[in-house]
Amino acid sequence: MARIPIDHLTCMDAARELKWLAKEIAYHDHRYNTQDNPAISDADYDLLRKRNLAIEERFPELIRKDSPSHKVGAPASKRFETTVHHTAMLSLSNAFNCQDVYNFFERARRFLCLSIDYPQEIIAEPKIDGLSLALRYEDGVLVKAATRGNGMVGENVTANARTVSDIPIVLHGKPPKVLEVRGEIYMAHQDFAILNEQRELTGCPCFANPRNAAAGSLRQIDASVTANRALKFFAYSWGEISEMPADTHLDMIERFCYYGFIINPLTKLFYDVEELILYYHDLEKKRCTLGYDIDGVVYKLNSLALQHRLGCVSRAPRWAIAYKFPSEKAITILRNIDIQVGRTGVLTPVARLIPVTVGGVVVTNATLHNEDYIRGISAEGIPIRKNGDIRIGDTIVIRRAGDVVPQVLDILLERRKCGATPYQFPHVCPACNSHAIRRAGEAVYRCTGGLVCPAQVVERICHFVSRNAFDIEGLGIERINFFFCARDDSLMIHSPADIFTLEKRQRNSSIKLENMKGFGETAIRNLYNAINIRRQIMFSRFLFALGIPHVGEMTARRFARHYTSYTAFMNIAQSAKGPDQGNQAWQDMINIDGIGTVVAESVINFYNEVQNIKVLAQLLKEVTVLDEENPSFSFSSPIFGKRIVFTGSLERLSRYEVKNMAERFGAKITSSVSKNTDLIVAGQCAGLKLKKARELGIEIIDEDQWFTLIRKLYLS
Ligand code: IVH
Secondary structure, eight states: OOOOOGGGOOHHHHHHHHHHHHHHHHHHHIIIIISSOOSSOHHHHHHHHHHHHHHHHHOGGGOOTTOGGGOOSOOOOTTSOEEEOSSOOOOOEEESSHHHHHHHHHHHHHHTTOOTTSOOOEEEEEEESSEEEEEEEETTEEEEEEEOTTSSEEEBOHHHHTTOTTSOSBOSSOOOSEEEEEEEEEOOHHHHHHHHHHHHHTTOOOOSSHHHHHHHHHSOSSHHHHHTSOOEEEEEEEEEESSOSOSBHHHHHHHHHHHTOOOOTTOEEESOHHHHHHHHHHHHHHGGGSSSOEEEEEEEESBHHHHHHHOEETTEETTEEEEEOOOOEEEEEEEEEEEEEOTTOBEEEEEEEEEEEETTEEEEEEEOOSHHHHHTBOTTSOBOSTTOOOOTTOEEEEEOOTTSOOEEEEEOGGGOOTTOOOOOOOSBOTTTOOBEEOOTTOSOOEESOGGGOHHHHHHHHHHHHSTTTTOOTTOOHHHHHHHHHOOSTTTOOOSHHHHHHHHHHHHTOSSOGGGSTTOOHHHHHHHHHHHHTTSEEEHHHHHHHTTOTTOOHHHHHHHHHHHOSHHHHHHHHHHOOOGGGOOHHHHHHHTSTTOOHHHHHHHHHHHTOHHHHHHHHHHHHHOEEEOOOOOHHHHTSTTTTOEEEEESBOSSSOHHHHHHHHHHTTOEEOSSOOTTOOEEEEOBTOOHHHHHHHHHTOEEEEHHHHHHHHHHHHHO
């Protein structure tokens, strides 16, 4: 919308616009902070705030009681207990160009009456695109974690934060008696892609970006859901501290590092404002290689004494400023929608675009997720974008953030061509012509072609060789397609075992790979080497590589840590016939912490399918699956390998947290007591399990004893 220049606004215009801005910004705060579902880009949001501020500067008498300048974010959501921040969690003012940055430091210099040649020490850090979190430690132990909320009152998400491995539960060294560390929770690109892939497979709506995924994952009522999400945390600031351990920002965060936090490795100290701008441009170039989203740079005066003197203005400190990157958005035309078939038969629509440069990268494809996404509605039937469904030929706005697949933000309806019709999602698989069906309650269509569908086989092999699975370099989709379509036996790859027999088959064949286009002698040698070095593989990687539905990396690791030996695991999976049988193997599997009935059933189904057993037998002739190594520090832990049962209600820590602690030190957590149990941790009102443990003569400790034991382990 074209806006009247600020200088031309009448008092009436200004009052009207301030009223509108207050309402509009409050709405977007709510969408962003409470619903984790922003309706506009960060850049557009910043423009609204900037406009609001500029009008207020010209008409200070019109500043409203509900002015967005007085507020930080949205009120805390009602789903969590609220908690008052001892020191307000402030936001940052923004610079929109380098002149704003110069002006900012010039103003600070004048405010502090520093001479022109006074060397200002300035810290530059990436601005992490996640959500801020305050972590309160008392006597070195995490007692509270709170989101920012409205800056004064946040949500108590302690149980959830305790499941994040970057957040120490007990601090290292001698921290101040009271220490509130603040920083950003975020999700790395790779973990975001894995999460969305899993959600798609299970028919759950995908998260639009890593920030939403991080927010949605942290703010879960059930902390065990958070625990299954790969959240990360960078510490960059603080709130209440009983005694300051340092007098500069840099020394403070280095202290945090020593206490056990992760600080961003790109944090740097500068003495010259010019260099701050170079840092910004440098980071903007590196942005897509970092593996997580950043949306700008934050500059902070290093001296805490100067920070103190500068203080704050309404919602932001006078000693720090954010310089955001320009939005990575662009407008292009949707040429076509292609359907890709994944290894589990899910049909995924992909937008083919007229190439366009976004943030320095040429973009030709964008993700469209599923049928509902194209229609512009969520799984619950709620509109997900302003302008409804996406049609071939539409002019669309796309957004690219880091190396995440670009997304379609909206459609420019005014440019829609006459006669453009709604997209009809196909009901047959484009790869094998089998029926594609969408089950009730699911968001995706799946091909029913199973083993006859070439796309599924090729995708399964791609997954099998992918980086976190067998990691076979030089075997990308093109080559897999080539080997899959090859006519001669000596070249065919139709199942994982074929990868490992390729070299031998080639040796005895007259049809040589060397004579094929794209395969030089060195490339072939390298490929064989890359295959042969993977003839030994860790249990967890092997299991993940099999692509069993619902068995992602984390789940595979859980199984591997629990069973240690792949053979033992396979025998159990084959002997467990499913939940109805009530057999020991099934019980044992669902007793593993983090393994539910859906995963267990999926694994058991897989290992009870004759086809799969045949494929596995061939594969196991070629590769050796190594026992899972546990984290090295665990070996020395007195609870390493011990089977522990927690029972009764624990007062100081959630059940989830204690389990998490135990697993960090190599213990195996089970839910039922048997003669194999090594230790019982009994909370208040423990009942039958405690009784049984006494009868079996198993060692029993209470919550305090557990806490003492675990504290010693953390400190050792
Ligand atoms: S400092 C009082 N440093 O940006 C200053 N904030 O737009 C406290 N953020 O609420 C914030 N990276 O959630 C700071 N390196 C960084 C940051 C950072 C991301 C977020 C934070 C803050 C928001 C302000």
